[in-house]
Amino acid sequence: MKKIESITDFYLLRDHIISDRPEGLSTLIIPAGTCGQASGANDLIRVAKKVILEKKLIDHIRLRITGCHGFCQMEPSILIEPRNTFYPKVDLGQVPLIIEAAINNEIIPQLLWTDSETGEKIERQQDIPFFRHQSRTLLASNEKVDPIRIHNYIENGGYQTLAGLLEKGKPDAVIKEIKSSGLRGRGGAGFPAGLKWELMAKKPKGNGKFLICNADEGDPGAYMDRSLLEGNPHSIVEGMLIGAFATGADKGIIYVRSEYPLAIKHLMIALRQARDLGILGQRVLGTGFSFDISLVKGAGAFVCGEETALIKSVEGKPGEPEQRPPFPIDKGINGNPTLINNVETWANVPVILAKGAKAFTRIGTPNNTGTKIFSLVGKIKYTGLVEIPMGMTLRQILFDIGGGQIDNREIKAVQTGGPSGGCIPEKLFDLPMDYDSLAEVGSIMGSGGMIVMDDHSCMVDVAKYFMNFLKDESCGKCFSCRKGTQRMYELLDDISRGEGTVEKLKLLEELALVVKDTTLCGLGQTAANPVLSTLRYFRDEYLEHIEARKCRGKVCKDLITYRITENCTGCLLCIKACPEKAISGKKKELHQLDESKCIKCGACLSVCKDNAVIII
Numbered sequence: 001m002k003k004i005e006s007i008t009d010f011y012l013l014r015d016h017i018i019s020d021r022p023e024g025l026s027t028l029i030i031p032a033g034t035c036g037q038a039s040g041a042n043d044l045i046r047v048a049k050k051v052i053l054e055k056k057l058i059d060h061i062r063l064r065i066t067g068c069h070g071f072c073q074m075e076p077s078i079l080i081e082p083r084n085t086f087y088p089k090v091d092l093g094q095v096p097l098i099i100e101a102a103i104n105n106e107i108i109p110q111l112l113w114t115d116s117e118t119g120e121k122i123e124r125q126q127d128i129p130f131f132r133h134q135s136r137t138l139l140a141s142n143e144k145v146d147p148i149r150i151h152n153y154i155e156n157g158g159y160q161t162l163a164g165l166l167e168k169g170k171p172d173a174v175i176k177e178i179k180s181s182g183l184r185g186r187g188g189a190g191f192p193a194g195l196k197w198e199l200m201a202k203k204p205k206g207n208g209k210f211l212i213c214n215a216d217e218g219d220p221g222a223y224m225d226r227s228l229l230e231g232n233p234h235s236i237v238e239g240m241l242i243g244a245f246a247t248g249a250d251k252g253i254i255y256v257r258s259e260y261p262l263a264i265k266h267l268m269i270a271l272r273q274a275r276d277l278g279i280l281g282q283r284v285l286g287t288g289f290s291f292d293i294s295l296v297k298g299a300g301a302f303v304c305g306e307e308t309a310l311i312k313s314v315e316g317k318p319g320e321p322e323q324r325p326p327f328p329i330d331k332g333i334n335g336n337p338t339l340i341n342n343v344e345t346w347a348n349v350p351v352i353l354a355k356g357a358k359a360f361t362r363i364g365t366p367n368n369t370g371t372k373i374f375s376l377v378g379k380i381k382y383t384g385l386v387e388i389p390m391g392m393t394l395r396q397i398l399f400d401i402g403g404g405q406i407d408n409r410e411i412k413a414v415q416t417g418g419p420s421g422g423c424i425p426e427k428l429f430d431l432p433m434d435y436d437s438l439a440e441v442g443s444i445m446g447s448g449g450m451i452v453m454d455d456h457s458c459m460v461d462v463a464k465y466f467m468n469f470l471k472d473e474s475c476g477k478c479f480s481c482r483k484g485t486q487r488m489y490e491l492l493d494d495i496s497r498g499e500g501t502v503e504k505l506k507l508l509e510e511l512a513l514v515v516k517d518t519t520l521c522g523l524g525q526t527a528a529n530p531v532l533s534t535l536r537y538f539r540d541e542y543l544e545h546i547e548a549r550k551c552r553g554k555v556c557k558d559l560i561t562y563r564i565t566e567n568c569t570g571c572l573l574c575i576k577a578c579p580e581k582a583i584s585g586k587k588k589e590l591h592q593l594d595e596s597k598c599i600k601c602g603a604c605l606s607v608c609k610d611n612a613v614i615i616i
Helices: 007-019 034-039 041-054 092-103 138-144 150-155 160-168 171-181 193-201 224-231 233-247 261-277 307-314 343-355 357-361 394-401 435-440 459-473 479-496 502-518 522-526 529-548 573-577 603-607
Strands: 026-031 061-066 078-081 085-087 210-215 251-257 292-298 338-342 371-378 384-389 411-416 422-425 449-454 562-564 613-615
Touching: 007 150, 007 160, 026 041, 026 092, 026 138, 034 041, 041 061, 041 092, 061 092, 061 138, 078 092, 085 092, 138 224, 138 343, 138 371, 138 384, 150 233, 150 261, 160 233, 160 343, 171 193, 171 233, 171 343, 171 357, 193 233, 193 338, 210 233, 210 307, 210 343, 224 233, 224 261, 224 343, 224 371, 233 251, 233 261, 233 338, 233 343, 251 261, 251 307, 261 292, 292 307, 307 338, 338 343, 343 357, 371 394, 384 394, 394 411, 411 459, 411 529, 422 459, 422 529, 459 479, 459 529, 479 502, 479 529, 502 522, 502 529, 562 603, 573 603, 603 613
Parallel strands: 026 061, 210 251, 210 338, 251 292, 371 449
Antiparallel strands: 026 078, 078 085, 371 384, 411 422, 411 449, 562 613
C-alpha cells in the first residue's frame, strides 16, 4: 500500500478507486456483524464465494461483506444493490438462487420479507416498515462499506472531509461548525460537543493533549457502539482525526470493551491501514498535522464508562471515579487535557462536516439535533438497531418501527438508558425521545438502550434485576453507592419474596433519594433511577406484593403457584421435563403436581402443548 505524500495524492487515489469501480453490476451484500455471524452469515459468505468462483461469475456480480444493517432479528440476510432487494433469514440452499436472480435483475418473491398482518410481500429494504420510519445516516453507511477495506471507505467519500479541512487549514471553523450543528454527546449526559471542543482547543499542549473514544458500552441489551465499530471503524477514526485537527490534540485512544472481539479486530485493521496509507500518524496526508490513535481494551467494568474512571483505567490504575472538578478537559490522562466523546458522537463528526451544520439541524428538534441510534429489544415484534430523528415519540418507535406487541400482550413499559435509566409507562409513550423530555419523566438517554416490557413483566422484579447488576458493578469507592445499592437490592428482594412491609417501602424510597444525592459519580447518582421510576409509575405493584402477596406479572417465585388443569391430556412431557420429579401421573391421565416439591422453574409450562399448566 503506497503511502500518501500529499493531499493531491489522496484525491488522485480517490479518483482512481472510483474510476476502477465496475459499473452496471449487481452487488450481493451480506451483513456479518456479531448478530449476523451468530445467525450463520459466515456460512452464507462461504457458499456465495464458492458459487461465484465455480460458475465464473466474478465479472457478473460483486460481493460485499459488511457490518450490521440493524434488522438483527432477520439475520442472516442478503441485500441486493441497486434494487435494494432484501431477503431475510436466508438458508444456504437459497444463496445460488439469489445470486442467479441478482445477475438477471430479477427477484424471488417467495423469499421476500412478508408483512405478518397483511401478508404483503415487500421487495425494497426502505419500504419495509422497520426501515421506512427511520432516518438512517450512520447505520446506512454500514451497508456501503466493507469494514476491513479502507479503499472501500474512500470510495464512498471517506477521509475526503478530512482532506478538505486540512487543505483549508482553519481549525476554528471546524469548531464553529460543530457548535452550529448542536451535536450533543451521544454517550449519556448530552453535553454539547462543540462547547467541549472549544474548551479543549484553548488548553495549552504542554506534554500532549488527548482525545478518547469511549467505547465501553456496558448496558445490558445495548450494542449500538459495537455495531458502528464493527461496521464502519474508519468513520470513528476520521471523526477523531477531525477532532484532533480542530482542538490541537496529538494523541488518541479508543477504549473498547474486551468483550467485543470483532470490533477490536476491525479497529486494529482500520488503524493499521490508515497508518500504512499516511492518513494516521506523523504528517497526516503529507501536511504538518500529526495525530495517532492507540487501542486500549477495557476489562468490562461498568463503572469505566464514567469519564474519570475510564481515565484511571487507561493509566493502568483501578477504574474508580474521581471528584470533579477538575474535569478531564483540565486534568485528564497523566494530568494532561483530555477530551472524551463516545463512538456515536465521533461517527457523526464526518457527517456534519461533509453535509454542513444546517443539514444536520434540519433533523431532530432545536435543542436535540440529528439522529440517535437505539437498540430495540425485549417484548416487541421487531428487534434490532433503529436510528431515529431526535424528538420522535416513543410510541412511534414501538409501533411504527418495532411493530408493536407480541401475541396481543399489552406493552406495559419501556426502560431507557441502561441499568441507570428509568421505566416509562404506557401513558407516557407519546413522549419525544430527547435528552430533556427523558429527564423530566425520571429517565435518561444513556447510550441508547431500550428494553420493552409487556404485562408478563413484574416491575418490582425489573427494579431488582437492575439493582442486582448495579450493586455488583459499583466500584465501591463511595460508601453511599457501595452500601446503598446493596441495601436497595435487599429491600427489593424482601418485597419480591412477600416479606415486604409498608415501612420497608418507605425506607427503599428514602434510601434511593439519598443514593441519588450523595454519590460521587454520575453512575452512582443515576443508580436509583430504576427504583424511583418504578415507584413513581408502578407503586400499585409494590403494594400488591406487600399487602396482597401477589405478583401481577406472575414472575416472583415466592408469590406464585403452578397448577395442572383439566386440559391435561396425559402426554407425559411435563413429567419428563420436571427436574424435581414434582409431577406424577400415567399416560393419557390427568397429572398431579406436588407443590411441596415444586421449585417453580417453569419447565412444565414451557413444554406443555395443551395449555394445561397455569400460574396462579
